[in-house]
Amino acid sequence: MAGRGTRLAPMEPRTPLPFVVHLDDYDNPADVVDAMLLGPFVDGRQPYSRSKRLNRVRKDAPLVPAGAVVQRATSDGGDRRVLAAGAGWTLRVQLWSDRSATLTVVASDDRLARFVLKEACAGAEEPAPPARPSVAMSFWHLGGRGAERKKRAVATPQWPEIRRNYASTVADAFDRLIDLTPDRLSGRLLLLHGPPGTGKTTALRSLADGWRSWCDVDCVLDPELLFASPGYLMDVAMGRDRDDAGDRWRMVILEDCDELVRSGAKEGTGQQLSRLLNLTDGLLGHGLNVLVGITTNEPLFSLHPAVVRPGRCLAQIEVGPLPRAEAAAWLGTGAGIGPQGATLAELFALREGSERVEQREPAKVVGLYL
Numbered sequence: 001m002a003g004r005g006t007r008l009a010p011m012e013p014r015t016p017l018p019f020v021v022h023l024d025d026y027d028n029p030a031d032v033v034d035a036m037l038l039g040p041f042v043d044g045r046q047p048y049s050r051s052k053r054l055n056r057v058r059k060d061a062p063l064v065p066a067g068a069v070v071q072r073a074t075s076d077g078g079d080r081r082v083l084a085a086g087a088g089w090t091l092r093v094q095l096w097s098d099r100s101a102t103l104t105v106v107a108s109d110d111r112l113a114r115f116v117l118k119e120a121c122a123g124a125e126e127p128a129p130p131a132r133p134s135v136a137m138s139f140w141h142l143g144g145r146g147a148e149r150k151k152r153a154v155a156t157p158q159w160p161e162i163r164r165n166y167a168s169t170v171a172d173a174f175d176r177l178i179d180l181t182p183d184r185l186s187g188r189l190l191l192l193h194g195p196p197g198t199g200k201t202t203a204l205r206s207l208a209d210g211w212r213s214w215c216d217v218d219c220v221l222d223p224e225l226l227f228a229s230p231g232y233l234m235d236v237a238m239g240r241d242r243d244d245a246g247d248r249w250r251m252v253i254l255e256d257c258d259e260l261v262r263s264g265a266k267e268g269t270g271q272q273l274s275r276l277l278n279l280t281d282g283l284l285g286h287g288l289n290v291l292v293g294i295t296t297n298e299p300l301f302s303l304h305p306a307v308v309r310p311g312r313c314l315a316q317i318e319v320g321p322l323p324r325a326e327a328a329a330w331l332g333t334g335a336g337i338g339p340q341g342a343t344l345a346e347l348f349a350l351r352e353g354s355e356r357v358e359q360r361e362p363a364k365v366v367g368l369y370l
Contacts, residue, residue: 147235187314197345227272
């Protein structure tokens with residue numbers, strides 16, 4: 001493409017740049033379109049070229065200026081090529097199955113090339129979807145050189161958008177939880193328990209969005225090692241390598257900690273349960289603006305009494321299936337929903353019509369091998 005302010009002199013017809021196209025049975029119509037675009041550019045009749053990439057192309061977008069003459073058009077599955085021409089210019093449109101497109105124009109003048117490209121692209125793209133809200137979260141794991149922390153943006157659904165995904169009793173509890181501020185905290189432990197597929201992790205992500213003004217979120221990828229290693233625990237508790245600490249609170253998320261909080265944890269995990277309790281309301285926890293969020297699949301009666309005792313838990317919420325009536329209202333029909341209701345994962349599967357792939361039981365063999 002010629003630089004701004006540069007003007008190319010057309011080549012003399014009697015001394016053209018050699019341009020030869022060889023076609024064989026390995027070529028296809030799209031290759032012919034590409035060659036036809038290069039012809040006027042190579043021989044100097046249209047020595048200026050400009051290109052533009054488009055995304056989210058509208059289905060009804062013509063992608064050629066009004067009055068253009070379409071000289072060639074190819075289609076191969078979802079991919080298409082169009083060669084159009086007008087006075088002093090030639091345009092090739094490459095449209096891909098993912099609704100992206102590349103437009104290339106060659107013209108006798110750079111101003112004409114820019115004008116044709118602008119006309120072809122006018123109104124062709126759908127507006128970009130609004131950016132999803134996200135929160136910067138820290139992810140911890142114990143590496144070969146000790147505790148390692150990496151930070152990345154995580155999409156966080158806003159609570160009003162997902163409230164209907166939870167039973168009314170659960171939604172009411174989260175309404176109160178999201179409205180909390182640091183001066184109203186009555187405990188340091190947030191416990192979400194219930195069967196898999198009920199949306200516990202999604203609710204925590206929504207909480208991170210609701211608390212973004214005063215609370216940061218750290219996620220520990222290996223909680224089984226956190227409370228087994230005092231050094232690792234101190235690094236996470238103190239927020240080592242944090243450059244934005246100030247007086248902000250932090251919520252340390254530990255997912256699927258069944259072994260740590262079930263009733264037999266004291267015997268099975270040694271000092272790990274004691275260190276968890278020390279982080280929430282013991283000497284370690286005092287003076288630190290740290291909350292601990294735990295998800296577990298254990299039912300309430302299986303949880304260790306020291307974990308759920310009054311005064312320790314900021315919130316203790318059982319995130320269970322939606323009752324049958326609420327599940328039917330969510331889905332728009334009661335078909336496929338049992339008397340016990342349905343989990344969020346089950347409702348999405350019913351709505352999308354997905355089938356579970358299961359292994360069939362092998363046929364039983366009757367008789368003896370000889």
